[in-house]
Amino acid sequence: MPLVDHTGEYREFLPADSAVQYLTPSGEAVDSKANYPLPSADRLVEMYRKMVLGRAFDLQATALTKERRLAVYPSSRGQEACEIAAAMCLEVTDWMFPTYRDTVAIGARGVEPVALLGLLAGDWHCGYNPAVYRTAPQCTPLATQLPHAAGLAYAERRRGHPTVALALCGDGATSEGDFHEGLNFAAVFHAPVVFLVQNNGFAISVPLARQSVAPSLAHKGVGYGIRSEQVDGNDPMAMLAVLDAAVEYARAGRGPVLVEAHTYRLEAHTNADDATRYRESAEVERWLSRDPIARLETYLRAHGLLDDAAVDRVREEADKTAAAVRAAMHSERPADPDDIFRHVFATATPQLREQQAQVAAELAAESEEVSR
CATH class of the missing domain: 1.20.5 (Single alpha-helices involved in coiled-coils or other helix-helix interfaces)
Structure with missing residues (x-):
C-alpha cells in the first residue's frame, strides 16, 4: 500500500522537486539529495561503451538517409543516456516497447544494427523477431505502444512470471489518449510497467510549453496513483540509477512507475524536417554542452576508470561497427513484392x-x- 501522510496525499508517488542529477554537465559529481543506489563502476564503463557505439550507429544511419539508403531516420543523438539506460536496466526476460526514435535502445538489446534498420529502409517487417529479443516492433503512432506494454505486463503477472515491461515515449505522446489509457490500466491492474518519457523539448515542432503546464510531465503520474520521478536525461549515472530502481519497484509487485527524462533532440525530427523553422541555433548549442557521452567520460577519467587507451579502443570498435553497417546497407537488398x-x-x-x-x-x- 502507498504511504499516506496526515493530509491524505500520496507522498510516495510525488517526483522530486527538480530532476535527479548525480553529474554536472561538465562531468563532476554533485552532492545529490536523491538516495538511489549508484551503478557500479563496471556498469558505468559499459554504459560509456554502449553510448559511444550508439552515437556512431546513429550518425551512420543519418548519413544513410542522405544517400537514400534509408527512407527516413529519426535521430536520437544527444539522448544516448536515456536510450542505453533503458536497455541496461532490463533483464533478458523483460520486454521493451520502443518508439520510432529508439533504434539505439533496440541495438543495446542485442538486435543487429542492419536488422533494426530494415523497417526504416522500407522492408515489409520490423527487421527482427520481437519474441527473440523481447522487444516489440518500433511504434510510429504516438503512445499506442503504452497500452500494449501495460497489457503484456499484466498478462505476465497473471502467469506468475517476474517480467517487467519498459515502454518508451516522447513528450508529445503524453498529450495522446493512449497515454491515459496505458497509465490508467497499469495503475488499476497493478501491472509491472515502467513508462519512460523522453522529454526532448519538441513534439515535432510543438514545444513543451504548448503541450502542458504541469510542474513536470512526471507529475502526471500522481493523478493515476503511479509512483513518478523526473531525472536529468543527459546524466548517464542518474538515468541508470533511477531506471534500475524503477524496474526493481515494478518487479517487486508494487505497481507501475512513470519516469520523465529531461533531454534534448539535437537533430531535426527526421531527415524530412527543417528544425531551423521553429528553434534557434543558440538553444541547440546550449544542449551540446550537456553531451551525455562527454559527461560520463570526464567522470570516468577523473576516477581512474577510463584512460586514453580505453577510449581509443571503444572508438575503434564504434568506427568498425559503423563501417559494417554502411557496407551492409550499400549492398543489394533482395525484395519480393509478394x-x-x-x-x-x-x-x-x-x-x-x-x-x-x-x-x-x-x-x-x-x-x-x-x-x-
Missing part, C-alpha cells in the same frame, strides 16, 4: 488478392517499359 501480401492473413481475402494482382500488373508493365 511479401507485402503474403503474411497479412492466413487465407488471403478477395480484396488482398485484387491488390496483389494490381501490383503484379504494374511491375510487369514497368519491366516491359524498361526492356524497350
Whole structure:
C-alpha cells in the first residue's frame, strides 16, 4: 500500500522537486539529495561503451538517409543516456516497447544494427523477431505502444512470471489518449510497467510549453496513483540509477512507475524536417554542452576508470561497427513484392488478392517499359 501522510496525499508517488542529477554537465559529481543506489563502476564503463557505439550507429544511419539508403531516420543523438539506460536496466526476460526514435535502445538489446534498420529502409517487417529479443516492433503512432506494454505486463503477472515491461515515449505522446489509457490500466491492474518519457523539448515542432503546464510531465503520474520521478536525461549515472530502481519497484509487485527524462533532440525530427523553422541555433548549442557521452567520460577519467587507451579502443570498435553497417546497407537488398501480401492473413481475402494482382500488373508493365 502507498504511504499516506496526515493530509491524505500520496507522498510516495510525488517526483522530486527538480530532476535527479548525480553529474554536472561538465562531468563532476554533485552532492545529490536523491538516495538511489549508484551503478557500479563496471556498469558505468559499459554504459560509456554502449553510448559511444550508439552515437556512431546513429550518425551512420543519418548519413544513410542522405544517400537514400534509408527512407527516413529519426535521430536520437544527444539522448544516448536515456536510450542505453533503458536497455541496461532490463533483464533478458523483460520486454521493451520502443518508439520510432529508439533504434539505439533496440541495438543495446542485442538486435543487429542492419536488422533494426530494415523497417526504416522500407522492408515489409520490423527487421527482427520481437519474441527473440523481447522487444516489440518500433511504434510510429504516438503512445499506442503504452497500452500494449501495460497489457503484456499484466498478462505476465497473471502467469506468475517476474517480467517487467519498459515502454518508451516522447513528450508529445503524453498529450495522446493512449497515454491515459496505458497509465490508467497499469495503475488499476497493478501491472509491472515502467513508462519512460523522453522529454526532448519538441513534439515535432510543438514545444513543451504548448503541450502542458504541469510542474513536470512526471507529475502526471500522481493523478493515476503511479509512483513518478523526473531525472536529468543527459546524466548517464542518474538515468541508470533511477531506471534500475524503477524496474526493481515494478518487479517487486508494487505497481507501475512513470519516469520523465529531461533531454534534448539535437537533430531535426527526421531527415524530412527543417528544425531551423521553429528553434534557434543558440538553444541547440546550449544542449551540446550537456553531451551525455562527454559527461560520463570526464567522470570516468577523473576516477581512474577510463584512460586514453580505453577510449581509443571503444572508438575503434564504434568506427568498425559503423563501417559494417554502411557496407551492409550499400549492398543489394533482395525484395519480393509478394511479401507485402503474403503474411497479412492466413487465407488471403478477395480484396488482398485484387491488390496483389494490381501490383503484379504494374511491375510487369514497368519491366516491359524498361526492356524497350
